[in-house]
Amino acid sequence: MTPYSFDPMAVAVDWLDAYRAGDVDAILDLHADDAVVHCGCSGVQTVTGRAALRAYWTDHLRKYPAGTLDDLNPSDDRTVISYATSAGVMSAALAFDPSGRIKVVDCRPLP
Template sequence: MSDFDHMGLVVDWVDACRKGDLATLLDLYADDGEVECSCNGTQRYRGRRELETYWGPKLNAFSSAGFGLEEIHPAPNGIDLEYSVAGALRVRASFRFSAEGKIYSTLCEPAQQGSHDCCAC
């Protein structure tokens, strides 16, 4: 899979977040895909059920507060993205992909933003 396809997959992820479309977001992940969130202590979610538990409330917050794409670029072995919630809270997410062209892992962490607490990723 080319870098262009990886970038397109992450753009689809951004679109699903903006729309609050949980089903589409989950379909972008591999069956054993995972999210590791380091925003409020490190927590890991793996598989569709756990990802649904993680992303469901987040998407509701994104749709009511606003979700913005700040930066997106290729990175070694994947794509790095920075997004904002409510125009202020910034989160960095790194995506890695399966051979089947699905998101295998997402690592999110607070981006540089001063003393704000990252609780929306």
């Protein structure tokens, strides 16, 4: 595992807590300025840039509100969190920058 100066599991839980609360600003605060979201929820899309991320999360929170935590696992270079939504259980792999902000989100429904 890559050593971090922050707790990636805690950041993942903070991300889910902000998502569950529907707090777009808190979600964006957890993302790096150059973060990228690769979403496979309803077709594949890639979202970059603060304005696009804000629009994505505003729409995503409305369409797919998050519920309970399903699972949380660290890996070598990311943390994978799965959680219930109105569309079923989703999985998000979060990669971080050195300061602990989310650099990449790869999300998709679990089979």
